[in-house]
Amino acid sequence: MQPFTYSSAHDPADATRLAAGDSGARYLAGGTTLVDLMKLDVEQPTRLIDINALPLADVSELPDGTVRIGAMVRNSDLAHNEIIRARYPVLSQALLAGASGQLRNMATTGGNLLQRTRCLYFRDTATPCNKRQPGSGCSAIDGYNRGHAILGTSAACIATHPSDMAVALVALGARIHILGPDGERVIPVSELHQLPENHPEIETTLEAGELITAVDIAPLHFAANSLYLKVRDRASFAFALASAAVALDVGDGIVRDARVALGGVATKPWRSHEAEQSLRGASPSVESFRAAAEVALAGARPHRDNGYKVELARRTLVRALTRLQQSREHARP
Secondary structure, rough: OOEEEEEEEOOOHHHHHHHOOOOEEEEOOOOOOHHHHHHHOOOOOOOOOOOOOOOOOEEEEOOOEEEEEOOOOOOHHOOOOHHHHHHOHHHHHHHHHOOHHHHHOOOEEHHHOOOOOOOOOOOOOOEEEEOOOOOOOOHHHHHHOOOOEEEEOOOOOOOOOOOOOHHHHHOOOOEEEEEEOOOEEEEEEHHHHOOOOOOOOEEEEEOOOOOEEEEOOOOOOOOEEEEEEEOOOOOOOOOOOOOEEEEEEEOOOEEEEEEEEEOOOOOOOEEOHHHHHHHOOOOOOOHHHHHHHHHOOOOOOOOOOOOHHHHHHHHHHHHHHHHHHEEEEEEOO
């Protein structure tokens, strides 16, 4: 671990002021990713700005029905929040599928969105990695890539995005409030993470010194009929090999609307508008779910060790949609 200075911020404006002009500054919340990477010398911040005292730890409902989640809300608190569990079960389920209870007690909403890949080559400074050292190469492409991405990849990087929560938020069409030296802006969660293309070291659209302050989930009338399904190597504290966040609006025997996002298989949280379009107007049947899964994985580009993920992701999506439809049918009087 390299030397760094430490500061504590008392409000969001104070935090961005402390970070202004220092490209090596990092915000410290739960520290469940950042501190690990500092120990490995993958992250070498010049300044840590502790934001744990910021008043951003509430979940509230706005007058228009939007649910606002403060960036410092802990994952455990968000997962068990009554509003989230009732209106957006897909988000609660995604949070509970992630990490361990101890880590969920520390991890924050903002930090979860910004967690970095678990690619073993990224975390090993003895190996080339374009995320750590642009232009050095991607060791995973010709190396051991069983857990790597099959969607959104490039010749420069095939690292998988690790967040479960972000997949659910992308499916729900959430928006992020960001505060920086130049003021506040709001963007869709889907526009936070960038595809690697030729610059995998640029992972998000955040500018230097910008701070996530809140996440908004606008009312979605069928979001209560939603589900998150995660497939992993073991039942606890394992990252997804494939996951699906789905929501269905079914009426008169057809799918009127749908939300579909995939995790564990892409370089960013992956919403499939193509699968959603495939489902609209179709019957809520296994056949239509399989057709949507085929469309969702049509652009997959597997490598030597992760070709199994194409079929695994298809089956995960079909199973998620099937379980969701079955639970809806069982709930009807």
